Amino acid sequence: MRRLAFFLPVLIFLGVAGYLLVGLTLEPQRLPSALLDKPAPEFALPPLEGRTAERAADGLSSAALKTGQASLVNVFASWCLPCRVEHPILTELSRTSGAPVFGINYKDKPTDAAKWLRDLGDPYAAVGADRDGRVAIDWGVYGVPETFVVDGKGVIRYRYAGPLTEDVVERELLPALRAAQKEG
Amino acid sequence: MRGRLLRSFLAVLLPALLLLAALQPAPAIQPDEMLADPALEQRARELGKELRCLVCQNQSLVDSPAGLAGDLRHELETMILQRRSDDEIKGFMVERYGDFVLFRPSMQGSNWVLWLGPFAFLLGGAFVWTRLRRRSDADVPVDLEQARRRLEASD
Numbered sequence: 001m002r003r004l005a006f007f008l009p010v011l012i013f014l015g016v017a018g019y020l021l022v023g024l025t026l027e028p029q030r031l032p033s034a035l036l037d038k039p040a041p042e043f044a045l046p047p048l049e050g051r052t053a054e055r056a057a058d059g060l061s062s063a064a065l066k067t068g069q070a071s072l073v074n075v076f077a078s079w080c081l082p083c084r085v086e087h088p089i090l091t092e093l094s095r096t097s098g099a100p101v102f103g104i105n106y107k108d109k110p111t112d113a114a115k116w117l118r119d120l121g122d123p124y125a126a127v128g129a130d131r132d133g134r135v136a137i138d139w140g141v142y143g144v145p146e147t148f149v150v151d152g153k154g155v156i157r158y159r160y161a162g163p164l165t166e167d168v169v170e171r172e173l174l175p176a177l178r179a180a181q182k183e184g
Numbered sequence: 185m186r187g188r189l190l191r192s193f194l195a196v197l198l199p200a201l202l203l204l205a206a207l208q209p210a211p212a213i214q215p216d217e218m219l220a221d222p223a224l225e226q227r228a229r230e231l232g233k234e235l236r237c238l239v240c241q242n243q244s245l246v247d248s249p250a251g252l253a254g255d256l257r258h259e260l261e262t263m264i265l266q267r268r269s270d271d272e273i274k275g276f277m278v279e280r281y282g283d284f285v286l287f288r289p290s291m292q293g294s295n296w297v298l299w300l301g302p303f304a305f306l307l308g309g310a311f312v313w314t315r316l317r318r319r320s321d322a323d324v325p326v327d328l329e330q331a332r333r334r335l336e337a338s339d
Contacts, residue, residue: 005316031238034282107251133255140280142238142252 033148033159034140040065040073040154041138045128048105050114053122060102060128066154070180072101072173073148074124075136077108078116080144082163089164090147091123099177100125106144107133149173151180213246217254219261228264232257235277236285244287 035041044061065071074090076083094101103124105113110129117124130136139148142161149158158176160168219225229246235256237248245253245260256277263273277285289295 005312005319008312031282031284034278034280133252137252137255137259137280140282142281 030161031142033156035156036159038156040148040150040156041135043128043135043138045104045130045135048103048113048117048127048129049110051117051122051127052114053117053124053127055126058126060104060126062154064102064126065150066152068152069100070149070151070157070177070183071099071125072097072177073104073139073150074101075104075106075130075139075141075144075146077106077144078112079108080106083145084120086145086147086163086165087120087123089166089169091121093164093169093173094123094125097174097177099181103127104136104139105129106136106141107131147173149176149180151183213257214254217257217261219264224261224264228257228261231264231270231273232260234274234287235260236287238281238285 040062042062045059047057047059065073072093090101093099101123103126105127107130113127113129117127128135133141139146140159145163147160147164148156151157157180158173160173164173219228232246233244235245237243237245237250237253237256239250239252240248243250243253245257259276260273263276274286283289283293283295289298291299
């Protein structure tokens with residue numbers, strides 16, 4: 001009993017210290033998606049005016065996510081600096097991942113967004129213009145950029161909030177995409 | 185002497201306080217966002233205070249000047265005009281952003297730890313405290329005379 005009385009505070013201290021230590025390494029800004037493993041929301045977005053790409057007049061709707069092929073959905077805006085930072089990585093993914101990259105252009109001026117794509121290159125298989133950000137709310141987006149992995153049935157398998165980095169792509173996004181592609 | 189100190193103190197402190205009051209952030213809600221019906225506006229405010237802004241995470245939807253908070257207030261007001269219930273509106277937010285949007289999380293799933301954890305700690309503390317107390321009671325010096333008598337009786 002006496003030993004317990006001595007060790008108990010030590011144990012409690014170690015417990016709390018460990019708990020706080022783990023807390024230091026967490027990033028509370030990065031929220032888990034509430035939509036993980038749930039079907040992506042139904043939506044139909046008009047095309048981005050001024051975009052010059054093949055089938056640029058199609059826009060983007062939820063039907064494009066349910067073709068049996070896993071895809072990436074990226075929420076971006078020309079006014080968003082981190083989007084510029086992740087743009088090369090997205091371009092690389094569009095070439096090498098074997099999955100189409102779809103874009104949701106968030107609360108942007110079409111002329112700005114089209115120019116942005118012309119200047120930096122257009123990695124998107126299709127882009128929908130979400131002028132008022134309403135569709136992004138359905139996706140649970142709380143900032144740009146955000147990137148989702150959607151499997152062939154249109155179910156969200158992974159979400160990353162913030163600019164993609166090589167590290168995140170290697171460690172998290174690609175494994176999630178590979179798993180989604182395997183499911184078919 | 186003392187009065188002068190107090191007066192000069194006030195002379196510095198009062199303007200500082202007034203300045204602080206003047207520096208209050210501008211209200212996040214713009215006049216054109218308000219609902220015409222004051223009762224509905226009141227409901228929107230009360231619900232908005234219960235919901236977290238995802239951008240400035242320690243502010244409520246009502247307090248936050250972030251663009252997303254404005255959009256979500258707009259959604260909230262639309263749903264209120266549609267006469268949807270509080271639970272439906274909170275459900276709308278939780279579906280999209282998770283339990284984190286609720287400042288008062290529901291008691292579902294692992295959230296019960298949040299609600300009951302403090303009481304568990306309190307009970308644990310009370311247990312340890314009573315144990316320690318009981319032992320210190322036992323530490324009271326033994327009445328030697330009584331012990332001797334008991335020893336003799338057992339012989």
